[in-house]
Amino acid sequence: MDATFYRSSRTGKPPLRIGLLLDTASLPRWSAEVVDHIVQCDFETIELLVFNGSARKNAGEARPARSLIRKVIDTLRDARSRRSFLFILYRRWDLRNADPSTDPVAMVDCTERLAHLESMQVDPITTRFVHRFPDDAIERIREKKLDVLIRFGFNILRGEILTAARYGVWSYHHGDNDYYRGGPAYFWELLEGNPVSGATLQVLTEELDAGTALYKGLFATHAGFSHVRNRVQPYWGASTFMIQKLRELHAHGWDHVERNAVKPAPYQGKKKIYSIPSNVEMLQWLVPLLIGKTLRRLVRRPMIRHWRIAVRVGAPPIPNSISQPEMSGFYWIGSPKGHYYADPFVVEADGKHWVYFEDFDYATQLGKISCAEVRDGGLGEPLTVLERPYHLSYPCVFRDGGTWYMVPETASTGTVQLYRCTRFPDLWQFERELLRGFAVDTTVWIENRVYWFFVTLQEPRGRACQLWLYSASSLDGTWTPHPANPISTDVRYARGGGAIFRHEGKLFRPSQDCSGEYGRSLTLNEIVVMDREQYRQEPRVTVDPVWMKDLVGTHTYCRAGAVEVIDGKTLLPADRVL
Structure with missing residues (x-):
């Protein structure tokens, strides 16, 4: 995510005093980026x-070169390594999936950027995986009167170091700490088939991964069985959590940060503490996956995930539903061969x-905007209303x-664009650029002379999503970021799924759930509070793709008067579509 918004806190308060707990001056790329965020801001030093000290010594020791056979023999001789031998082999195989341009754990030498800072070395008191700090080290750290210590190194911390800074030791836990404590980070989500992979920023306590959760994000688990690929989105998606919460601490104080912390929940993990999987666990996971993949290759027929749109007139609207909504009565609209229709x-x-919708051309891999009149429960002849050399x-x-406007998704241009209708319904001209950034599915709501813009920002390396809310006093006015931003970092709710609408006095925001796969389902969220200081929404109705046979996704819903439109995704043979 773009950390620019968090780099300034114009409160006039003294800067926060920060300490970093490090193993060495070489940091994983995601950690180095977090440090850069801190260095670049104006409210902390x-x-x-x-x-x-022990990590530095180990890093300086030269290890004798070993042949592959020697490595295998040494591994098999060690009981602990022998128990996890298949995971060791799997991890070596999986390294081929690492993309150097996006790998968040590739090491970066930060010696130069840290050289001007005061430093000290601590040889921790070690008991198995636990590190405690000697009394003299604690005393020296306390003398610095630090507000926050940030942990990028050392093992599990216990003892007085946890209270050596005013607001404790802040640390990332890469995983949803309500379900995964221990590690390896982002492996067990794959093995257990969990569609979401979490990341948590927490204040450490004596209990492992059970501290105060300052912020949590949920990201899409990568399809397949690559641990390396699955970690890309959550590592980069969570990289701004630290600067976000430090800015809140500086601007609003600890009471505000604590009040907005994640509400504690009972631990629901299948294991008390996760660790490296055994050979049996690896076989139970990999064998069915490999058999399934082999069978699919043997009988594979080229398939395409094909989108369609549907119309319903005069039925009770979906928001009237309490549980699984009543979805009968939708009439599906066919698209020309080589095209699909979506986003109605x-x-x-x-x-x-x-009905305005995306008209996607499989040959060019570009979408244009078309529209058609609702007639006799279906649609009339489509008209092309907006086409560009980009998607x-x-x-x-x-x-x-009295004037019609359109904000189509133009993420490939790195901008959010506004178009004005010069002849309804089919002539539109570019009006202005609203925002620069990699944004998708911008949704506009106007009420009481306030213009609200819901924008889903995507982190470019892993495509992690955050929902940001902006407001303005006019359509061409300056956008003001909402103080609660990001209002969602949950892949199940962060991306827009249709126009915001009011029904029986309640305001609903459709969102799409992209866990498992893109556009898997949609949810109608009631906007309970929305003003210039607060925002809160609650999920009310979820539409899963089970409402029609063969659907594998449904991600956009819209209504106007008695007319409702929706889309759906089915898996079809390529020769039926292209």
């Missing part, structure tokens, strides 16, 4: 580096209903002061 938005004008989708169409 790094006052002390605390290096792990319906509007009412002069007594007629018009267009998600046509958020709305009216302001």
